[in-house]
Amino acid sequence: GAGVSQSPSNKVTEKGKDVELRCDPISGHTALYWYRQSLGQGLEFLIYFQGNSAPDKSGLPSDRFSAERTGGSVSTLTIQRTQQEDSAVYLCASSFGLAGESYEQYFGPGTRLTVT
Amino acid sequence: AQSVAQPEDQVNVAEGNPLTVKCTYSVSGNPYLFWYVQYPNRGLQFLLKYITGDNLVKGSYGFEAEFNKSQTSFHLKKPSALVSDSALYFCAVRETARAGGFKTIFGAGTRLFVKA
Numbered sequence: 001g002a003g004v005s006q007s008p009s010n011k012v013t014e015k016g017k018d019v020e021l022r023c024d025p026i027s028g029h030t031a032l033y034w035y036r037q038s039l040g041q042g043l044e045f046l047i048y049f050q051g052n053s054a055p056d057k058s059g060l061p062s063d064r065f066s067a068e069r070t071g072g073s074v075s076t077l078t079i080q081r082t083q084q085e086d087s088a089v090y091l092c093a094s095s096f097g098l099a100g101e102s103y104e105q106y107f108g109p110g111t112r113l114t115v116t
Numbered sequence: 117a118q119s120v121a122q123p124e125d126q127v128n129v130a131e132g133n134p135l136t137v138k139c140t141y142s143v144s145g146n147p148y149l150f151w152y153v154q155y156p157n158r159g160l161q162f163l164l165k166y167i168t169g170d171n172l173v174k175g176s177y178g179f180e181a182e183f184n185k186s187q188t189s190f191h192l193k194k195p196s197a198l199v200s201d202s203a204l205y206f207c208a209v210r211e212t213a214r215a216g217g218f219k220t221i222f223g224a225g226t227r228l229f230v231k232a
Binding site: 041056104 | 150152158159160162165206219220221
């Protein structure tokens with residue numbers, strides 16, 4: 001079946017511009033996650049959506065970052081006034097996310113963001 | 117807060133030799149533990165998980181992991197390494213998210229190099 005998809009796959013933007021990154025989770029998955037991965041480094045948690053609950057935004061690095069999830073499905077991560085340090089691969093993942101979940105996450109291919 | 121530690125940035129092993137990638141965890145309550153792998157230029161993939169039951173968990177590609185409660189460890193192992201196992205490996209633990217639900221916290225990652 002279809003996996004997690006992300007678009008665009010690559011994005012080059014000028015410093016100060018806003019960008020929007022999109023994630024389509026696997027159908028039926030109620031939990032959605034955004035992570036950031038700098039070149040060859042670990043995963044930095046950004047935000048977590050679980051069904052209709054308020055998201056866990058504890059990982060967002062600044063107020064320039066925001067995310068929304070419409071209809072419990074597609075999610076958009078927005079970065080305003082981009083800075084060079086925002087350059088990274090942004091990964092989206094989804095999972096079955098019921099309370100007490102033990103389910104593994106399925107990751108999308110990522111969006112490589114380069115801020116020039 | 118829950119956390120995982122991967123004490124080795126890099127592990128080198130010769131093809132055909134056994135490999136171990138180390139992970140220790142800190143959780144309150146029963147741990148839900150995961151291993152993920154990121155092959156070069158490919159997305160993150162789930163390898164295996166420990167929820168409950170047998171301490172030895174078997175996963176994809178011939179990998180297994182041993183849960184050791186007394187040592188709070190969840191080391192990843194494979195009896196005979198392949199060059200194609202060269203990748204970045206992440207240990208992860210489930211953590212309670214704010215506003216309910218759960219999220220996964222990832223370790224910093226260990227890069228495995230398998231030499232022919």
